Amino acid sequence: MQNPIKFIALLFLCTLVSCTDVIDVDVQTDTIRLVVEASLDWEKGTTGNEQTITLRTSTPFFDTQSTDVVGAQVSVTNDVNGEVYLFTDQADGTYTTDTFNPQLDASYTLEIIYDGQSYTANDTMNPVADIIDVFQDTEDGFDDETIELHIVFNDFEAEGDNYFFKYERPQDLLPILESGDDEFINGNEVDWWFEINEDDDEEGEIKPLAPGDVVTISMHSISRPYYNYIDIVIDQLGGVGLFESTPVAIKGNCINTTNPDNYAHGYFRVTQKNTIIYTVE
């Protein structure tokens, strides 16, 4: 459901706009930066000891061939008890550990040393609410004939819960991401629904949910700073139209302590999550 008002802008466009086409545009090119995808996600009910961090480089906008970053030193520290987890370079851009010991409400610090520069980042692990029901329906959503999935959970009493959802279908190239907070729904039983609207134009084709579709849903409890980051990322995905907020540069939380101007893209997040695999009937 998200902050539903945000949809309005999109809706205006869909209805009013007569013509869109893909064109060639010259864009500026920023310096190539380190990209950190350090998502320490703890599946609720597991030990969560196996974790992977991926390091790549950024690229010019239309040239998406990124380079894997190898030879970096990567470690994570639990700021509460001082435990340090070293991540092993797998020489393909990924760095792994199997000793991670997730702890709720703990703050963690990431340290990366690469190419003579040190990067550091910090995030806090928050508990995630249990999913109490998952069902499908057609009545809600934007389209009465399209199947939507409902995830029901109880938002925690205290205000300040932030959510991140990811939906994947094997037949789709790109996942669908959503973020939300409890500003308007604090303490309520929340029915969070998700629908895929048919999109069939020259840019490709997306089919709505259909019987037999297998959907992997992950629901994360995230920190507020990460919410602020991922919310802009999601807002700007797929481009920004006429009635949407003008796009802005997004900065993650990985600070370059050697040369602050050479900051890294991406984010270091620690979350607790629920994952559900649902087969549409």
Next chain:
Amino acid sequence: MTRRRKEKVRLRWLNLITTLTLFLSTTFLIAQESYTISGKITDIDNGETLFGASVFLEGTSIGVVTNEYGFYSISAPKGEYRLLITYMGYSDIKQEVNLNKNQQFNFEISEVSTKLDEVEVVAEESEIAVLRKPEMSVLKMNIETVKQMPVVLGEVDILKSLQMLPGVTNNGEGTGGFHVRGGAGDQNLVLLDEAIIYNTSHMFGFFSVFNADAIKDVKLYKGGIPARYGGRVSSVLDVRQKDGNSKRFAATGGIGIISSRLALEGPLFKEKGSFLIAGRSSYANLLLKAAGEDNSVGFYDLNLKTNYKINSNNRLFLSGYFGRDSFELGDTFSNSYGNSTGNLRWNHIFNDKLFSNLSVIYSKYDYKLGLTFAEFDWVSSIINYNLKYDLKYYFSDKFKLDFGASGIYYEFDPGEIKPTSETSAVNPLLLDQKKAIESGVYVNAEHKLTDKFTAQYGLRYSAFTRMGGQPMTEYENNQPVVYNSDLGIYERGMAVGETVYENGDAIKSFGNIEPRASLAYTIDDNSSLKAGFSRVAQYIHLLSNTSSATPLDVWAPSGQYIDPQLSNQYALGYFRNFKNKAYSMEAEVYYKNTDNRIDYIDGSDLIGQNTIETEILTGESRAYGLELLFRKNEGKFTGWIAYTLSKSEQRTPGGTAGGLGINDGNWYNTPYDRTHDISISGSYQLNDKWSFGTNLVFQTGRPVTYPNGQYEYEGISVASYANRNSDRLPAYHRLDLSVNYKPNKKPNAKLKGEWVLGLYNAYNRKNAASISFGQNIETGANEATRTAIFGIVPSLTYNFKF
């Protein structure tokens, strides 16, 4: 203060007043026997009063133009004169007068017949007055000129026509509002019969809220804003409705593809009054529904005006406007919004030299969103009540004085969430309602210093008080926004408490002295030089972080955390008529800077936001440019070429939040920056039946922000964006054509019809309204997608009047 000192102070005041009086009397009351002619100028056919008609004593440089209510007053030494009345599009009138006493002359003048065999009669603007008056940076549009210009979807549009003149642009097709000299849309004061209009567009800018059939005249002040206006730093658009035909019953109307309109007018109370009622409605709704679409979009509006002449010195006017847009997406979503205004005015002529007008005005803008799928409604509104008293004193032929006062009471209701069902997961929410009072007093003199120099100078004092009745959040270190130097981003400040202000308490008050001055130097009968300065304060701000303002944007008053915008504008102009006024040329340069212009931090969230101060930083903006306008005023072919070369930029330092600010505190383009803007508009009258019109427009593309890189994250390509507004959309250009055909009717036939065939964007240019960057959902490759609103759009309209 002791009694003695008080006396002293009082004496000092007395001294000052005496000196002033002496000064005034010596300057203006040079003892020569002088008499006054006053009266009204109206149209002979419909009794409409005419604004801006010039009244001159032939062979002298003594003259005035009529005010908004058609009133003039002219004083001259005793003697024999010939009075000359001229008004663009009307026949001249000459009247011999023996000025040996004060006297009244009301004139009824008639429109020039459009028959071309009477070549002698040409459209004559009171150019002499225009040259001599210090008034500059003003665009006036005759409604008939507007009606001649080709328009999209066949709907005559004042705002789109103004954009054909120098210094006025829009933000692309399908967007509302307009921009004057690089200013933002919310910096325009838009008045319809003196009532503030907060949203000037229907259907997201496809149409303007002004129904051309109900409008008498339009005046846009791009600078040199007279002291009687205040409250917006960029421009004043003063639109006046017709009074209604006081001679006979008349109807005008039009039937178009998208919408239709009808206006009825006629005399009331035995010709002591008249009325006008005009309505418009779109039927796009019906068409979409007929095409099996659940979605619908449409608008309607209603203009109303009536007046009553109590006697020759007193007249009452009542006018109103009500407009509404609606937009529905099946059962999931509905949106409606619109302006409503009402205005009661009392014109009182004290004597042949003193004219006054008292107005009581109400205006409101509101919107409602119904989000059925999420089970809640969202409503928001701004309401103001305005009391205004304006006087004009025609002191002598050399000196005229405008003065007056106004007070506006505002109520801002930024938003309320109302769950629409028991099961709605959304909690009710009411954002803090805000109240404020804006007041102003002004005095302005129009002073003929010598035969060559005329000056206009004045002063406005404006005050603004943000009233209580709401809590104000307090922040740690008094920082609503804080710079996080580690991450290099601006973040919301930490709330540490709140102060509750009771109703009647003042949260914060502001006051500003706004000097306005301009000077005209008449070089010869055909040319003049003018210079102007104006300082204007603006106390309310439209919050919008989108590429183009939407109907859902909310107004916010100045207060504890938002300071009033203050602008200074300097302008210099050269005006010249050629070939006996068959051609005219205007050239102006301007420089304007505005303090306290807000911009939004990265990731700002304005929707449902109770604490706007956590989303903004305060900076400044500046704009400068050159405007050229060359017109051909006579003949079968008339039209103009307008060219603007300009720059508009802003800078937003970190201020109390710390850090360098947006774009590292450097200047960056505002979204309204257009380096080049060329507009050519022409119309050709072939004969009685056929006429043709054309527009050609070229504009530098709008500043936008494009990506300068991308990275992979969460299985998707995330674009990283370059500095704010550091890229541009491709240049905008288009050609429009129109053909008007008036079928031959018997000369005395009551019904006069006209067909208008239009072709908007004749060469089908796909002008980008926006370009968005994203991933192809099948290949994953990044691509740029252009959104173009109008391709070639043909239209057919039938207009009639009887």
